[in-house]
Amino acid sequence: MKNDTDFQIEYAAARRAYIEKEFRNLNEMQRKAVLATEGPLLILAGAGSGKTTVLINRIANLLRFGSASDSDWIPDNADETMLQALRENSLDALPFAQVQPVEPWRILAITFTNKAADELKFRLTQMLGEKAADIWACTFHSACVRMLRRNADILGYSDDFTIYDTSDCQSLLKRILKDFDLDDKIYPPRSVLSAISKAKDIPVSAEEYLQEARKFGDARRIRIGEIYQEYTRRMFAANAMDFDDLLLNAVRMLQQNEEILSFWQRRFRYIMIDEYQDTNHLQFLLASLLADKHHNICVVGDDDQSIYRFRGATIENILSFEERNRNCRTIRLEQNYRSTEHILSAANSVIRNNTERKGKELWTKAGAGDPIVNYTVSDENEEANTVASLLLADYSSGVPWRDHAVLYRMNAQSSQLEFALKRVGIPYQVFGSTRFFDRAEVKDVLSYLSVIVSPSDDLRLLRIINNPPRGIGEKSIETARAIAMEENCSLYDVISRADRYPSLSRPSLRMREFANMLRDLHQFASENPSDAVFDEVIKKTGYLDMLQNSNDEKDVSRAENVMELKSSILGYKKENEDPSLSGYLANIALYTDLDAFDRDSDCVVMMTMHSAKGLEFPSVYVVGMEEGIFPGTRAIGEQEEMEEERRLCYVAITRAKKHLCFFHARQRMLFGHTTANMPSRFLDEIPALDMIQKDIGSRNSRYSEYGSKYDQAPSYGYKGGSEKSFSHSYSGFRTDRPAGSPSFIRKPNSPVKSSDPLPELSLGGSVRHKTFGEGVVVKMTPMGNDCLLDIHFSGVGTKKLMLRAASRFLEKI
DNA sequence: CGCACCACAATTTTT
């Protein structure tokens, strides 16, 4: 009976039905995607269509049922009893529904951000428990690091290679330009770096690049080729890799070594890649290599959300996935679970103006919802004030701060908004300005730690050799560098035996003292945990002393930042079984500010539209909807650029769940110049039915001007501490721990400490606000441990303020 | 050698 074809079909169908029941909470398309386990699969997932849910359930399906949902194969021992059990959905039918359940470590799930990876891991753990820990859910870059740490030696790197972040690369490049005596106006570091990055993406080596450039006789390209070559040489000498190198070297490693390739190919039976529209060519190569044995590669993406073309992402990867994988199945997820109809209609209408796309229409069962509001304001101050009052109004009707996001095109637009919110006491979090790990003092200390791990890291050694000052001057350093160049050894080697070089006789002693200190620290690091190394470093180098003995008040916050770094080291130690200093440093390099996004703290979120990708908020405020800003000047007249801007607009719109507001100003001051801009063309692309117009007019402009006088004073009225540290959020590592995060996650601009004295206000009492002047309290509405105040300021009008956070602007009179 | 002052330029940036 058991080989009977009918039975086989029946059994497979019953098995599939059984599995389908497990995923009955998904919609049909989602379920299809979850159950299609074998072979290449392209999931075109519109914004808010539940793609993470699909990813997670797909993994769950693989772990639980293996390929059963997508296979005709039935076990030899399959019989009527088992079929019956499946049909009856009986509890012990599970084994009958399994075909080679997948071991967790055979799954590779690639995301683009650490945050997304953490989120994935967290949700997988929730669903699957402990075994989720063995799934490789990580970014391309961290996957590469993990693979390279095992075998980078075949490429000539040692396994404790360091990772250079963008600013490290920039300083390296600047050094090279200087040494080559090239003008950084003619060879701007950023664009040279991007040329190198593009070359690596193809990938083309420095030698090939040079050869090609020489063939065409292009002088500039030859120069860039030479820079590329030197850059590569120095990176290698420092045992360092930049972000592109991580990918490039992983690819090289797999291409060059059959054994390693086959190891990883066999290991990853299923590969999933999220945000596929943002992959570059190297990432495509890497994925292709890894998937070349099992061909079980599932990519999820949305061509309409590709907004990183400028960074080398190629939409081509997703557009041609079907051609490249002939037996590929494609599933479209178009039902949106996030937004209301008006918002989706706007999104669809805007993106329809793009030509290069697969074509997709989002729809929802959520209902029409509230129309979008398009505000016309007179200038950027009124814009900020309007946002602030809308936020306050919403908060006073019971909506938490965290439900709101303010999005803009450029980080430079955030400052006026910050002041407006600060003034009325709205807690907020700004993302994307100076990263914590980019701060000079943090980089300094990290450089010490890096050099201790790998002394051949010339770049970082240069950063600290005379910092704190130890009498090793520019001249001496140059001499030492020249010797290092000549002897083809590292700078460290030269200074540690400085007494051997007559030309270094004067700084010799100080150099050797410094080298000895590093050597001792290196020794210390091999026997002590990383936090102790940190302590030893700041003690022995006198770095913290330097900050603490300084008269500059900025150094107080610098010292705080340095100590914050220790928290992050401790955090790393706590979360890793085998914490090493080099592991910590690698982790840092791959860390971004967005990872610190803290949805637990009740704050309004401010970020660029780019950073907002992948997030959602009940209320979204998009400011600066003006020609020349969004779309930016550079995109106007450039078809491709414009389409990217439009995709960005699509991303911004689809962040909103319920409420969406646009703002455009009649005139705006940006970079010190006032310009009058037309409303953004994207606004015209939104159907009138979905959007109502509101003109704030110039009624309030007098008051905003009054306010603007103070808006320009950066640290106005702030007692002690650094302003910056309050308006930014940063933290150490976060594998998802929703609550109970260690203390180094700082709550930004959070309502003032409850210990701070609050002005004792009473209804009808008089106050003075540092911006608005004198006023009378006309209404007090207690909210949680705070209080919403309505204060009538003479000549300004009635303003709503939050007592706690606005108290530093307020005094009782 | 360190600090102060002035010119200059300034999308976006998952790693």
Added chain:
DNA sequence: TTGTGGTGCG
């Protein structure tokens, strides 16, 4: 307007 990098002086 803001931040940064280069130069010149004490």
